Amino acid sequence: MTATAPAEVRAPGEDRVLVRPAVLLAGAVVVGILAMAALLWAGDGRPVPAIDGLPDAGLGTGWALPAARVLTDLAAVLTVGLLVLGAVLVPARDGELKGARLRFTRAARWSAVAWAGAALVQAVLTLSSVLAEPVGDVLEPALVWSFLVDIDVGRALLVQAILAALVAACAWWIRTTTGAALVALLAVAALVPPTLTAHSGGSEDHTVAVTSLMVHVIAMALWTGGVVALVLLGSADRKSFPVAVPRFSRLALWSAVAVAVSGVVSAAVRLETPSDLVSTSYGRIVVLKAVLITVLAGFGVWHRRRSLPRLSVDSGRRVFARVAAVEVLVMAATVGVAVALSRTPPPVPDDVGLESVGVARLLLGFDLPPPPTAAELLWGQARLDGFWLTVCVLLAALYVVGLRVLHRSGDRWPVGRTISWFGGVVLLVAATSSGLATYAHVTFSAHMVQHMLLSMIVPIFLVLGAPITLALRTLPRGSGQVGPREWLTAVVHSRYVAVISHPVVASVIFVAGFYVLYFSALFPWLMQSHWGHILMGVHFLLAGALFFWVMVGVDPGPRRPPYIARVGLMLIVMPLHSFFSIALMMTEAVLAESYYSLLGRPYATDLLADQHYGASLGWATGEIPIVIVMIALFVQWVRADDREARRTDRRQARAERTGAGADELADYNAYLGSLAERDRGR
Numbered sequence: 001m002t003a004t005a006p007a008e009v010r011a012p013g014e015d016r017v018l019v020r021p022a023v024l025l026a027g028a029v030v031v032g033i034l035a036m037a038a039l040l041w042a043g044d045g046r047p048v049p050a051i052d053g054l055p056d057a058g059l060g061t062g063w064a065l066p067a068a069r070v071l072t073d074l075a076a077v078l079t080v081g082l083l084v085l086g087a088v089l090v091p092a093r094d095g096e097l098k099g100a101r102l103r104f105t106r107a108a109r110w111s112a113v114a115w116a117g118a119a120l121v122q123a124v125l126t127l128s129s130v131l132a133e134p135v136g137d138v139l140e141p142a143l144v145w146s147f148l149v150d151i152d153v154g155r156a157l158l159v160q161a162i163l164a165a166l167v168a169a170c171a172w173w174i175r176t177t178t179g180a181a182l183v184a185l186l187a188v189a190a191l192v193p194p195t196l197t198a199h200s201g202g203s204e205d206h207t208v209a210v211t212s213l214m215v216h217v218i219a220m221a222l223w224t225g226g227v228v229a230l231v232l233l234g235s236a237d238r239k240s241f242p243v244a245v246p247r248f249s250r251l252a253l254w255s256a257v258a259v260a261v262s263g264v265v266s267a268a269v270r271l272e273t274p275s276d277l278v279s280t281s282y283g284r285i286v287v288l289k290a291v292l293i294t295v296l297a298g299f300g301v302w303h304r305r306r307s308l309p310r311l312s313v314d315s316g317r318r319v320f321a322r323v324a325a326v327e328v329l330v331m332a333a334t335v336g337v338a339v340a341l342s343r344t345p346p347p348v349p350d351d352v353g354l355e356s357v358g359v360a361r362l363l364l365g366f367d368l369p370p371p372p373t374a375a376e377l378l379w380g381q382a383r384l385d386g387f388w389l390t391v392c393v394l395l396a397a398l399y400v401v402g403l404r405v406l407h408r409s410g411d412r413w414p415v416g417r418t419i420s421w422f423g424g425v426v427l428l429v430a431a432t433s434s435g436l437a438t439y440a441h442v443t444f445s446a447h448m449v450q451h452m453l454l455s456m457i458v459p460i461f462l463v464l465g466a467p468i469t470l471a472l473r474t475l476p477r478g479s480g481q482v483g484p485r486e487w488l489t490a491v492v493h494s495r496y497v498a499v500i501s502h503p504v505v506a507s508v509i510f511v512a513g514f515y516v517l518y519f520s521a522l523f524p525w526l527m528q529s530h531w532g533h534i535l536m537g538v539h540f541l542l543a544g545a546l547f548f549w550v551m552v553g554v555d556p557g558p559r560r561p562p563y564i565a566r567v568g569l570m571l572i573v574m575p576l577h578s579f580f581s582i583a584l585m586m587t588e589a590v591l592a593e594s595y596y597s598l599l600g601r602p603y604a605t606d607l608l609a610d611q612h613y614g615a616s617l618g619w620a621t622g623e624i625p626i627v628i629v630m631i632a633l634f635v636q637w638v639r640a641d642d643r644e645a646r647r648t649d650r651r652q653a654r655a656e657r658t659g660a661g662a663d664e665l666a667d668y669n670a671y672l673g674s675l676a677e678r679d680r681g682r
């Protein structure tokens, strides 16, 4: 391996090696595995031989499995770091990948290959551990294959390996910044599958546990991967280094906060009482992680105070790279500690068997709620949904940041938009975390009300909040460099958005979604898992947001039809939704019957009656969005006319004042005169 930049060529501006990449990466692997081994050895997660006579995978698997997990996590972190650096952190004057950005993106293919390989090795070792048989005895292709496609944890690792291999393939040939950004997103998505199986569906707080771990691992990869990539950039490209580091500093702050908050939430659902932090092996490792993140935050503060101001001088760069290299080793050790944590039995067991909980609990992830009353539907059975809560916090936080930037620049923002946006966010919290959201898993009628809120009501308020306009007015202008603002503009004006935001296409996506979902095998399949529920909710929200963005959105983007056409389209689309409700009321077949029967709820026992009741609620509440949108459309129409009238008056006044430009009124009167003249001549 050459002395400096990732294995490729030494480019102009490359400097004397600040930190040898091979040494840094090897050091991280060793420190990570040693930290994992030390914690497992000292705690309850230590692999021990099984009692004689019982099947045993052996100590080989016992130690190799967590080691493979450390390798998988570290290869994932490096891949994400290299891609984010190539796509986001190193400034680009145009959309083409060049210089350090191209080299880092290309280097990511190797770490992605390592990632895919380590994930597959982890899968085979997990099979050995699950079957309690030495790894040599489970290497039957049919057995491995059925584990990879039929068993959740095997499937998650297979999907991760496939996505990582895809990242490697793409990193081989992409040539544009947008391409690199999309591959970086793919790499982030590849982090997710194992987090979905890290906590069994039947145990309490399932979505909070899974979502917090998902946020945790993604934020950790962005933070740790970014630091590793910057240390490597230090030698590879001294020109962009002083720009890339401050850019990363902002990302690092948000990521560190997200790692800490999601880590605490993850720990909280796995610990019974605060005393578990000292009395249990799991708790003590959590405390160690809290100490390590404090140390890492210390590094961040030090960099901001001491090394960032000196990045433009060589000595400053050297100090940054050396200190950051130590930081990388501490982060690698923390990843090792994290793997030891995930291999240590938590005080609140992650997985619960059928024998200890009823079918309903296994299907729902919580106990069957009591018969619904107004109080139960509002707050009695409220349950925080980790995924949606994260979405709502992000929507609110990003809008507040935008408002603050606008306020600081002395710009004004219509308060109506702010009220509408936060109204939409509050409604989204209500639709996804109130008692209604709990009953939406239990009765079809509650599900239909949630569906109406997510697809018809919440999106209207969010699009009237004009988030894209706020983003374009507050995101930093790239001063000739490609950055978040340029990407947003590119997305909004992309061919893809032009096609899906065509009024007819947006209407079809909006309406057809209901028919396809409920009158196919999709609905019963999605009802069976919490993630199926979340996917339905995401579809309702996005399809609704797209449709209402076209109808009443104030953001730049699609070529909107004239107001009269939009009123017409509303009057076509909404009855189509009513037909859907009527069709549902006419059905004699119970949708997702096996799911609702398995729940065995002691109320709304007539499944078909509850379904028809849900359909009638859908029909009745379908009127609400029509009213809201018609009001918004008329207000916008009147305002647009006013603006047009004022513009005409200004042009008229300017024409009269200067005698230059079209004197529209005079022209119009002349035209009327010519018509009158013609009529008189007849």
Ligand code: HEM
Binding pocket: 069, 073, 198, 213, 216, 217, 220, 224, 259, 260, 261, 262, 263, 264, 266, 267, 270, 286, 289, 290, 292, 293, 296, 331, 334, 335, 338, 339, 341, 342, 343, 346
């Ligand atoms: C306040 C600090 C932190 C807390 C409370 C915390 C807590 C947790 C918890 C509870 C888990 C789930 C473990 C399980 O499956 O049972 C976890 C996973 C993880 N944490 Fe943290 N964490 C913290 C900081 C960090 C930091 C700073 C890093 C890395 C730089 C990190 C890396 C990870 C990784 C990689 C995993 C997934 C491990 C695996 O399953 O492969 N965490 N963390």
